[in-house]
Amino acid sequence: MIRSGHYKDREALLEDAFRALLELNPALRSEMAIELYKSEKISLSRAAEIAGTSQEGFKNILENRGAKRIVRAPSADSLEKGVDAILG
Secondary structure (H helix, E strand, C coil): CCCCCCCCCHHHHHHHHHHHHHHHCHHHHHHHHHHHHHCCCCCHHHHHHHHCCCHHHHHHHHHHHCCCCCCCCCCHHHHHHHHHHHHC
16 A cells, blocks of 8 residues: 555554544544543543543543543642632
């Protein structure tokens, strides 16, 4: 496929093959989204997008798999700045 000019290089060929695999097997998209989320490489909203579901739907997927959701509280400095901004 590369020699015939359909793809410029091996990387382009593999990228297209990977995309096709994920389109044909939606369960793999969910698995990939879960793993990326658990390794903190993507946010919950991005994981839901990859999995092809809503954020609530992805939360349910995580719960069904026994995976913990990652919740980060804002820093004290960030909270203080927010309060100052609100109170003027």
